[in-house]
Amino acid sequence: MxxxxxxxxxxxxxxxxxxxxxxxxxxxxxxxxxxxxxxxMADGPLEKAKAQFVDGHMSAAIATLKPHARWPFIRRRMALYEGEMAAIGTNPIPPAPAVHVGDRIEGRVLHCVTNALPYTQAGYTVRTHRIVTAQRAAGLDPHVVTSWGWPMLQGHADATAGELIDGTPYHRLLPHGDIPNQTRGRITRGAEDVTELVRKLRPQVLHAATDHRNGSVAMAVRERTGTPFVYEVRGFLEETWASRDPARIGSERHLMQRDREAFLMRSADAVVTLAETMAAEIVDRGVPRERIHLAPNAVDDSLLTADYDGEAFRRSMNIEPDDIVIGSVSSIVAYEGFATLLSAAALLRKRKVKVKVLLVGDGVERPALLRQVDSLKLGDVAILPGRVGPDEALQAQSAIDIFVCPREDLRVCRLVTPLKPVEAMALGKPVVLSDLPALSELVGSDGAGLLVPAGNPAALADALAELSEDPERRAAMGEAGRAEVAAKRTWSRIAETYREIYRSITIQ
Structure with missing residues (x-):
């Protein structure tokens, strides 16, 4: 030229x-x-690096790209990978000067979460809202702040900086200036904006829910403002990630995420988790048991006496009044084990046991389940209506005669307790669960549920056949489940647990 x-x-x-x-x-x-x-020339290394990064070999991915760094698009990809790796490193957020906050407002708590209602409807966001609603009813003053850039960076351009939802202020850290395309840059911005929010709101406590991104922000803000922080472990991100491909177990990303989560647990002023199985795992990561508090998945007290119109939902799905409905309301992901449930339904049909399968919800595994329905010729038995709203989800729960949670025998399922079986128990439904520690803990010892081997369609079919033909036992199990929830798993009880935790870390 x-x-x-x-x-x-x-x-x-x-x-x-x-x-x-x-x-x-x-x-x-x-x-x-x-x-x-x-x-x-770069396509080969680029694709190789991408595969390495997806499999958790982050340093290897960066090393693959390094010889080709003369190209700008390679440098951009390297910067992305380096930023993602740094976010789970030892010092992801740079230190900043201290900020004077002044007198704290008694009872005020700032919850740091990834996402929230109304833009995301999931177990995580529902739990957050039920916690803050119960805390407000108990006389606390909860506020919620979502992760930096959410939900605008997820395509919700109309999102505002704040919203009042059922009396609780929800704050959003909308993007401004240049927008980092990797996690380290975003959590660094998040720490800056949450620090400013703490200066304005003057909360007594920061309450961060997993994962490490929220925990890292809360810890950085504690260092800048002197605000103690609670770390609520709702799950183990690295185990959920590894569950999608066993080859990921032990990878660099898997181990680094585990180490970062463990560091945050040890660094927090208090740790909250959902079940004894999870508490035992946290102890293994170096946290003394006396610093770990249980706040299990729970339900509104009103659900124990609620009367949702399950019959109307059944009619809308063309389910006859005398049909025995087995199923679940859940995210449709592989580890939930619904493929096992469909295989069990095929066995029940061969035995002439008449049931309908109702799986309400959506997720990445739903197309595979629909294909399985076709291959097993269950089109007249299985109903998969997709995602529904929160009220309709409870109607669907009420429409089910036997609630099934057939989770796979994976580490994440052994550790983490789901919410939906608790809701089903509160509604008086008998539950059939995989015999895994986190699930057996749900039903207690008073006959609230049946436990069957995970991944075993024949054993699941046996349990379902037995219950489908015994309405008296179903009713007794339902009452036992309702009593278990009333005794241990209502949000009013959990709100008092949180109050005691906050008091223990704010007493001077």
């Missing part, structure tokens, strides 16, 4: 346009060809 340009400038002015009209297209074509060649 430089040679063509110099040659054109050396010609008489009258000839320059003629030569230029030939030289410039040639130069442009040369530049385009060079870019295409660079892309082809």
């Amino acid at each position: 430089r040679v063509a340009q110099a040659a054109a400038e050396a010609l008489p002015p009258k000839l320059r346009p003629i030569v230029g009209s030939v030289a410039w297209p040639v130069a442009r074509r040369a530049r385009v060809a060079a870019r295409k060649m660079a892309r082809r």
Whole structure:
């Protein structure tokens, strides 16, 4: 290009346009060809690095790209991977000067969460809202702040900086200035904005819910403002991630995430979790048992006496009044084990046991389940209506005669307790669960549920057949489940637990 340009400038002015009209297209074509060649040369390393990163080998992915760093698009990808890796490293958020907050407002708590209602409807967001609603009813003053950029960066351009939901203020840290494309940059911005929010709100306590991104922000804000923080372990992110592919277990990302989560647990002023199985895992990560508090998945007290119109939901799904409905209301993901339930339903049909399968919800596994319904010829038995709203979800719970939670025997399922079986028990439904520690803990010892081996369609079919033919036992199990929930798993009880935790870490 430089040679063509110099040659054109050396010609008489009258000839320059003629030569230029030939030289410039040639130069442009040369530049385009060079870019295409660079892309082809880099495509192999780029794809290899992507596969390495997805499998958890982050340093290897960066090393694969490094020899090709002369290309800008390679440098951008390297920066993304480096930022993601740094976010789970030892010092993800740079230190900052202390901020004077002043007198704290008694009972005020700032919950730091990933996402929230109304934009995301999931077990995580529902738990957050039920916690803060119960805390407000108990006389505390909870506020919620979501992660930096959410939900605008997820496509909700109309999101506002704040909203009052059932009396609780929800704050959103909307993006401003340049927008980091990797986690370290976003949590660094989050720490800055949450620090400013703490200066304005003057809470007594920060309450961060997993994962490490919220925990890292809360710890950085504690260092800047002197506000103690509670870390609520609702799950183990690295185990959920590894459950999608066993080859990920022991990878660099798996181990780094585990170490970062463990560090946050040890660093927090108090740790809250959902079950004894989870508490035991946290103890294994170096936290003394006396610093761990249980706040299990729970329900509103009103659910114990609620009367949702399950019959109307059944009619809308063309389910007959005398049909025995087995199923679940849940996110449709692989570890929930619904493929096992469909296989059990096929066995029940062969035995002439008449049931309908109702699986309400959506998720990545739903297309595979629909294909399984076709292959097993269960189209007249299985109903998968997809996602429904929160009130309709409780109607669906009420429409089910036997609630099934057939989770796979994976580490994450052994550790973490789900919410939906608790709701089913509160509604007086018998539950059939995989015999895993986190699930057996749900039903207690008073006959509230049946436990069957995970991943065993025949054993599940046996249990369902037995219950489907015994309405008296179903009713007795339902009452036992309701009593178990009333005794241990209502939000009014859990709110008092939180009050005691906050008091224990704010007493001077």
